[in-house]
Amino acid sequence: MRKKSTKNKAIPHLSCTAEAFVMIHEADPLGIVWHGNYLKYFELGRETFGRTFGIQYNEILEAGFTTPIVQLHCNYKQALKYGEKFSVKTTMLYCQGAKIILDYQIFNTKNELCCEAETTQVFINLQSELMLIAPSFYEEWKRKHNFDLE
Amino acid sequence: MRKKSTKNKAIPHLSCTAEAFVMIHEADPLGIVWHGNYLKYFELGRETFGRTFGIQYNEILEAGFTTPIVQLHCNYKQALKYGEKFSVKTTMLYCQGAKIILDYQIFNTKNELCCEAETTQVFINLQSELMLIAPSFYEEWKRKHNFDLE
Amino acid sequence: MRKKSTKNKAIPHLSCTAEAFVMIHEADPLGIVWHGNYLKYFELGRETFGRTFGIQYNEILEAGFTTPIVQLHCNYKQALKYGEKFSVKTTMLYCQGAKIILDYQIFNTKNELCCEAETTQVFINLQSELMLIAPSFYEEWKRKHNFDLE
Amino acid sequence: MRKKSTKNKAIPHLSCTAEAFVMIHEADPLGIVWHGNYLKYFELGRETFGRTFGIQYNEILEAGFTTPIVQLHCNYKQALKYGEKFSVKTTMLYCQGAKIILDYQIFNTKNELCCEAETTQVFINLQSELMLIAPSFYEEWKRKHNFDLE
Numbered sequence: 125m126r127k128k129s130t131k132n133k134a135i136p137h138l139s140c141t142a143e144a145f146v147m148i149h150e151a152d153p154l155g156i157v158w159h160g161n162y163l164k165y166f167e168l169g170r171e172t173f174g175r176t177f178g179i180q181y182n183e184i185l186e187a188g189f190t191t192p193i194v195q196l197h198c199n200y201k202q203a204l205k206y207g208e209k210f211s212v213k214t215t216m217l218y219c220q221g222a223k224i225i226l227d228y229q230i231f232n233t234k235n236e237l238c239c240e241a242e243t244t245q246v247f248i249n250l251q252s253e254l255m256l257i258a259p260s261f262y263e264e265w266k267r268k269h270n271f272d273l274e
Numbered sequence: 275m276r277k278k279s280t281k282n283k284a285i286p287h288l289s290c291t292a293e294a295f296v297m298i299h300e301a302d303p304l305g306i307v308w309h310g311n312y313l314k315y316f317e318l319g320r321e322t323f324g325r326t327f328g329i330q331y332n333e334i335l336e337a338g339f340t341t342p343i344v345q346l347h348c349n350y351k352q353a354l355k356y357g358e359k360f361s362v363k364t365t366m367l368y369c370q371g372a373k374i375i376l377d378y379q380i381f382n383t384k385n386e387l388c389c390e391a392e393t394t395q396v397f398i399n400l401q402s403e404l405m406l407i408a409p410s411f412y413e414e415w416k417r418k419h420n421f422d423l424e
Numbered sequence: 425m426r427k428k429s430t431k432n433k434a435i436p437h438l439s440c441t442a443e444a445f446v447m448i449h450e451a452d453p454l455g456i457v458w459h460g461n462y463l464k465y466f467e468l469g470r471e472t473f474g475r476t477f478g479i480q481y482n483e484i485l486e487a488g489f490t491t492p493i494v495q496l497h498c499n500y501k502q503a504l505k506y507g508e509k510f511s512v513k514t515t516m517l518y519c520q521g522a523k524i525i526l527d528y529q530i531f532n533t534k535n536e537l538c539c540e541a542e543t544t545q546v547f548i549n550l551q552s553e554l555m556l557i558a559p560s561f562y563e564e565w566k567r568k569h570n571f572d573l574e
Numbered sequence: 575m576r577k578k579s580t581k582n583k584a585i586p587h588l589s590c591t592a593e594a595f596v597m598i599h600e601a602d603p604l605g606i607v608w609h610g611n612y613l614k615y616f617e618l619g620r621e622t623f624g625r626t627f628g629i630q631y632n633e634i635l636e637a638g639f640t641t642p643i644v645q646l647h648c649n650y651k652q653a654l655k656y657g658e659k660f661s662v663k664t665t666m667l668y669c670q671g672a673k674i675i676l677d678y679q680i681f682n683t684k685n686e687l688c689c690e691a692e693t694t695q696v697f698i699n700l701q702s703e704l705m706l707i708a709p710s711f712y713e714e715w716k717r718k719h720n721f722d723l724e
Contacts, residue, residue: 147618149458153452158424159343166310167598192309198347201344303604310599459613494608497647497648499642500646
């Protein structure tokens, strides 16, 4: 089991923030968000990232690929409660090769870090083959968004 | 962000298996389980572990504690599809101190490993304080279940 | 808004029962199942019905149809709590025409009725057209299962 | 099984609208929202109603009551797809007695009605007793919001 995270550098300009509040069905009998529901908040972050930077699932699919998550690390620091507002900051991490690595930070209204996570996605073509080098549409996307500039 | 997993040893006799199948609302537009839904399968594993070995949330709560998950690592290897049967094998990992570390392995009917994960839980008392040493009820549970025997 | 239910007769031999228990992420801050999660239990009932009587989504799809739910009525009578075991009894209701009507009853371990519901499904072909008469595969299925016998 | 809806009149000024988009984990293998997930959208509507008009779950709880849903009717008209934006219009219906009846309408961006529903909630006090007459805090809320004015 590969368990280490990437420790890769964040790309500050490839970052965006979404806001939401905790719904009653996301909170458990202790009144706090069930740990698995944070993955919906990361999904909100990833979706917002895709909408902001033109790299949604549908756009990737049109280019002929899917990008399944192959690895997830998550640290829970402070529980969000039913009704609480929060923000999800999603930032792309620098990496070489045919992968997308995103970092997520969830903050409450006091700006306290409640949860942070990292996901790694790979590229699969329509024949279900793993891409060993990044697809050209993604290389183009990276150039357009100054992925390599620091 | 602490991202390394524990690499702790499994305790073979503290292990159990649950079985289920993929429901339609757990599969995404690609027909495969949305990655976040595996956490429900791990929850099924953890719940089954608690029922099997007498350490369910309710029993922990009666002893005066909650055991929130503070860390999760997950590797996705092969997607489960709608309708597919699978098993979740949940195994306790050996660790010293006031923590519960569980390992999860999800297998399809061909006995292929589809997903594996590890969660770390801590003990919080009813005053919301983190326990630095394991509560006595848990030490007793460990003795009863030969936690330290190899 | 069409709101009346069918009041159709149950077909006693087209009935099956599934069992499960309430997971922690299905219970809300009051410790009881969030009302929307009962629809997952009805889905379990419908899936079990499909497996038992050979009319699963995949089998319907192979015949060239989908069967979306167009109407749902649900009465909540008694809340299930986290950890509680329950059963879902799913029964087909008699109806003429191109529809599938199922009735669901959820019982706790004291055999008290906790929740009952009814869903109506229609047949849509692969050109997204609503079928006004039942597809032949379904007529065949009804004959095989003595749908019309009382 | 009581299945008829109330056919009660809408109170036009007790109405509000929330907006969201369909997340990937809410869509099923057909690419459309799983029917049970619309209840999360109604919950979003109800929560927004509570925040707009000062009658959230927490406020009701502080007054000494919970308001469980005892009945739900839902008509599905047109499926929302992954990524689609939609709005939920939530409107209170006029009724006498100790009940809250809400009506929900979900519209896509073409302003087509995709789904409509109605929920009935009752008042339960902290001794788990059903209120046969509306609690005074709710009567006050109704006066403040001109519930009876037409």
